[in-house]
Amino acid sequence: MSADGRWTGGEMLAVAGSLQVHDGDVAVIGLGLPQMAALLAQRTHAPDARLLLEIGVFEPMPTEPSAGIADPRMWRGATAFGTTLEVLGVMAHGGRVSLGLLGALQVDPWGSFNTTEVEEADGRRRRFRGSGGGNDISSNAGRIVIVMTHQARKFAETLTFLTSPGRQVGDRSRADLGLPGEGTCAVVTDRCVITLDDHGATLESVHPGEHPDAVLADTPIPLAVPDGGTKETPAPTARQLAFIRNELDPNGWYTS
Amino acid sequence: MSADGRWTGGEMLAVAGSLQVHDGDVAVIGLGLPQMAALLAQRTHAPDARLLLEIGVFEPMPTEPSAGIADPRMWRGATAFGTTLEVLGVMAHGGRVSLGLLGALQVDPWGSFNTTEVEEADGRRRRFRGSGGGNDISSNAGRIVIVMTHQARKFAETLTFLTSPGRQVGDRSRADLGLPGEGTCAVVTDRCVITLDDHGATLESVHPGEHPDAVLADTPIPLAVPDGGTKETPAPTARQLAFIRNELDPNGWYTS
């Protein structure tokens, strides 16, 4: 929630995530917040972004909220239906996907991430969804953007499970590993935007109302500060908020 | 032509070839005479034979003559259309094809055959069609039947080009080569039926009106004679001939 209550953290997250989508991107998008960010981009600054779903959906333009990528509402307006081999294979593994927009449970300093399982305080492991196409997308797309809510425990030097490789794994670069693409280039949360390059992670901007020091304190991975300091993320526009509230997520499933 | 003119050599060939198709066979069939033999079998003694065309046609039941497997007339009655990867790949390479019924320019003693090029009397090579799916079918199907017109030059110890492997190549068995299936089990011509097993080729039967010695003289590869002697191929029945003449090949394209 913004300090003055004009938007929620989820709304801010969807807006900041959407700004990572470039017009013309061919993007495979994951379940939940990535759907929100991608659809918002498609309806605002990136009308020529082409979205793909690993379930075998090409270029959907849904107009009502959906319960995930397996919800037929999310496939509305698609121009073609096909297979996972076509989306994760021909498109992603074949080098035709410029962007993967994905959620994560946990991220490391090089943007590798975990969607498989977390370790509870008592040491027990709790399993979530697994990779699905997440590993394939992060292994093969041009660049990866992670969108997730901000909690300190989600940032870790060593992941409980490395589902998807980022810019490097241990001391091995993507090229060493045999992977194309640049890997994770941004982690967008409901508090900030972290960008990554081959030197590491940078606290690029904090959202309106956040102080960089507070965000740094809650982000226990090495974070550089850009020349000129951490900026403020642009606030959501009225148009963006209206679109989220009226069309994208009127029930607040993802952004409340 | 039978001695008394009751049937042509092509008709006899189609009939004798058809008898190599077992009821229940899943058969990929080649262009020309193999089409005749397979369709005749399907309409007579092997109603449960399932035919496949490498062009991506499942179980056609054509009712008019066609100019080959790329002629849409040949696809009539098909229950499904798909791809070459499905017919040569999933069905044949995947081990689901019991029979390949194919034409050949030249056959060797182990049933390897040539569909690529022949050597003219002057030593020049003349190119025909190439493999198409022929190599894939003969490499992967359960058994192979070759149907072709009988000319001495078509039988050779060494092929001008070995397009499709038979029961062995040189001294290497199919298993040595890494190939499944038994390979060529019969060569049917307009004069005889030659069967093959792991001991070599046998002149199983000659067609009505032919003498085994005359056929042997025109078949310059080692041919055993079965215990009890070479038999006579059953003569075409009136029903078989009527079907060929009225439905299968009324223009005599293949069987005149």
Add this chain to the structure above:
Amino acid sequence: MSTRPDRVVSLRELAAGIPDGSHVALAGFAITRNAVAFAHELIRAGTSGLSVTQVFSGMETDLLVAGGAVDRLTYASGSLDRFGLLHAVNRGVATGRLELIEYSGLALALRLHAGALGLPFVTTRSMLGSDLLAPLVAAGQVEQIESPFDGAPCLALPPLRPDFSVVHVDVADRAGNAVVDGPLWSIPETARASKVALLVAEEIVDVGELDPSRVTIPGSLVHAVAHVPRGGHPTAVYGRYDYDAAHLRSYVAAAGTGAEEHDAYLDRFVRGVSTFDEYLALAAA
């Protein structure tokens, strides 16, 4: 005159043909097009010891695991989208009762694809550098190799040939030629990879009524098909019916509370009825 086979059987016969200990590939995706009727029937039949493969596991697999039918699951992910996780699966993994083998989605789809095509093995770059790799290498299911052409590091995976596959289709003809509408995820590979391909169909028609250009799974590959309208409930079947959100929520509420509550759900909705029609009536009540 040549004939067409009749491959239509009852759902009970279809399920009864699957012996304990079989390897069964399922083809639903989270909350869409799950062969729920088939899963119910298998639970009622008391089938056990199954190895299940499902690339994007959903309701059908969670039911089978809850029903004690499954010893081993091979998957790339499992969820009910935003309705929740696969609680029976995750509980089985946590307690060690369920052996889990994990791939990326593409890698598992490629293993099925290689099984379908009879390829000696298949290659990919996916999973390089990830924690998915080590257990698969240890189990001999993946080899780290180099391309013989450019020396690039890659992975080799062996073909996967499950004993059975079960796909919930829209329309099948009596010979098993089947049409699936909408996105197909790993359905084509799953049906083609299995030694015995089984279908559950919303609708059955005579041979000749389908446009052969629309056939997703050729009957030549299919062994039997059972007719079960609404057999995917409470999951969605594209163009036919929506998921039943209320039922999914109550399922996840039970499944997420604990094994006992999950079992009570099965007692009521699966073991407490004798046919899928009875279940549908109960679910609608």
Add this chain to the structure above:
Amino acid sequence: MSTRPDRVVSLRELAAGIPDGSHVALAGFAITRNAVAFAHELIRAGTSGLSVTQVFSGMETDLLVAGGAVDRLTYASGSLDRFGLLHAVNRGVATGRLELIEYSGLALALRLHAGALGLPFVTTRSMLGSDLLAPLVAAGQVEQIESPFDGAPCLALPPLRPDFSVVHVDVADRAGNAVVDGPLWSIPETARASKVALLVAEEIVDVGELDPSRVTIPGSLVHAVAHVPRGGHPTAVYGRYDYDAAHLRSYVAAAGTGAEEHDAYLDRFVRGVSTFDEYLALAAA
């Protein structure tokens, strides 16, 4: 509001986009669904030095070879079914003017498939023991390897990524989503393997008019589409028109007589007209 691209261009623009020396994959099969209009346009444009890949080569490739556009052909076979052989291709091979690289049908389709999927390489048992193997091994296009899983002998083939592909489709929408009716042979792989996928369509419709479940080639993969009704003549297009038997016979009669007669055919039917419509009128006369 999001937008849909418009990928419709003229046939002339489509052909003009292909530089001399390009690697072009074609997708007809013998006498069916050949991109004849495209081949004519390329000959008129004087394009030369092409490397052509076509799994089951037919009319379009024979025309291009006769027109002097092709230096190298990669194929698994070529014919015009019972109308005859590919005389320009066979003559080119005999005279050494055309370099020919031969595979089995599956092996070449698998190379395109691997190109489409971005696989490091693909494996098969086809071609083992055949004379197809030695020249491919010598050219570094095939490696004889063993499965890392069971040691079985098999072949590794590198992915094939042609610069362009051209497919003759039934209906395309303006964004390039295309429907192909009837059997598909190697069309899906051919379109997906190429870096630039081009279409020639019998019919063009607006985006939204196609059933997405019927789309054979997603527009996401397509760069441009040209509208040429009857553009496959004299080959057949399933469900739309038959092959023109009389024209095919006269073509083969000319082509089979000799290079000069073949060239006279081109002078009359290709170089002697400026559009495909003019050719159609001439052929119908």
